Amino acid sequence: MAGQWLQWVRGVVTVHIRGGQPERLVNRALEGGLELSSIRWTSDGKLEFELSVGDYFRLRPFLKETGCRAHVARREGMPFWLVRVEKRKFFALGIGLFFIGIYLLSSLVWSVEVKGNVKLSEEQILAAAKSEGIFPLQWSFRLKDKDVLAKELVTDLPGTTWVGVEKKGTRVIIQVVESTEAEKADPQSPRHLVASNDAVVTEIYTEKGRPVVKKNMKVKKGQTLISGTIGGGDYTQTVVAKGSVRGLVWYEYNVASPLTQEVKVYTGEKKTKWYAVIGNRALQVSGYGKNPFGTSENVVVEEKASWRGLQLPFGRLKKTIMEVRTDVRQLTEEEAKHNAILQAKANVMVNAGKDAVILKEIVLHEETDNGKVYMKVLFEVEQSIVEEMPLVQMQGE
Structure with missing residues (x-):
């Protein structure tokens, strides 16, 4: 790598040899200390090799000795680059200012x-x-x-x-x-934990208070599950009941699902707009004119310029306007029923809570009328059935 860099600094010329004794020229040049490389015959019968600019001027005596003529086919390296820069001073100055500008902007x-x-x-x-x-x-x-x-x-x-x-x-x-400060617990009044729904208890865990129901018991909405009253007689006291109770709850839903469905379709027609981005500002450079589509969606992709791992404050932004249309798709009865069940399940999860589990679903009734499927569905759900009730509201306790 270092040798290639040094060669570029010294300058390299590619020479084509015509006439005379080319093989003898190569031998005499090498004996004379010249460094020739990439020696080969071209397709049109000419001898080609590369050598440095300095060695090219030392080649002249060997050309006369062997009767050969040399033609420079290609010039590479810093000496020739400097000559081109000398001829294009303003271009070189612009390049220099450009890199200086990039350095300043990235700083x-x-x-x-x-x-x-x-x-x-x-x-x-x-x-x-x-x-x-x-x-x-x-x-x-x-x-x-x-x-x-x-x-x-x-x-x-x-x-x-x-x-x-x-x-x-x-x-x-x-x-x-x-910094985080420990939140002060709000003082809580003594309370019972009561059933939020009619249910069959499947699981009960008491952290504080007195459990008054057991697993597999049927409970009514509002019935005490964990009492905030413990002890008895003169030793009775009230506490903040804590714990969890889960149970089976049944939900019945009437749902309707249409036999048609609207579907968004991309037509393939699109219009592209390009913007030049500098800082937080964007200047449109192409794709002028109004949106030609009645219904469309925009896809925006921004590309920031970078230099040596640094993200520069300018780049370009591509905005693609894609035409879309809405088609009506005909559903089978099975697809409509499936959609109806999904809709009912979503309603169940909203009412039952995020920790609820749907165990069973039973279709009680279904019919098709006026382009819709109507269904009555019963769901068996295991969920938390606890809600709080302050003791002050429990008369007679």
Whole structure:
């Protein structure tokens, strides 16, 4: 690799040899200390090889000696590049200014992001960061060491236990960890746990209080499951009953499902708009005109420029407008029934709670009329059947 780089710096020419004694020329040049490489015959019978610019000028005596003529087919390397640059001064200046501009843009902070804050507002954190020199369009080299910034931000932001500062390309990310105070438990009044539904008890766990039902017992809505009254006689006391009770509950639903279904279809027609993005601004550069489609969806893809792992504050944005239409699909009765069951199950889970389990489903009645399937469905669900009832509302206890 180092040899190739040195060769490029010295400059390399590819030479075609015509006439005379080409083989003798190669031998005499090598004996004379010239470095020839990539020696080969071309398809049109010419001898070709590569050598440095310096050796090319030393080749002339050997050409005269062997009666050969040399033609330079290709020039590569820094000497020739410098000659081209000399002829295109303004182009070279533009290239130089371009790279200088990229370096300067990548040396700026373009955005400051805040993560992890809950109690503290983002405005409050950004204000503290600005007082420590962290703000958009700040030079990266003017920022303090990240450990120093973290300590100073912890001091500036009461209620934080740790602040991390990280620079990723042109972004600065401030990660905040807020101090947590133990929440004071609200004082609770003595209570019973009672049944929220008519059910058959499948499981009971008492943490505090007195259980008054057992597994496989039928209970009515409002019936006491775990009593907040313990002891007896002069030793009776009331407590906050705690525990869990699960039971089998039955839900009956009447649902209707249409025999047709609307389906969204992409037609394949689309229109593309391109935007140049600089910072938080986008300038449209192509795809002008109104949306030609009656119904459409937009797909937006943004590509940020990067250089040596740094994300630069400019790029391009592609917005694709895709035409869609709505088709009506005819369903079979089985598909409509399936949709009706799913709809009923969704209603069950909303009423029974996220920890509920549907054990059985029984179709009690079904009929098809006016383009719809009507069904009456009974579900057997195992769920929590506990709700709280303050003791003050339980008269006679």
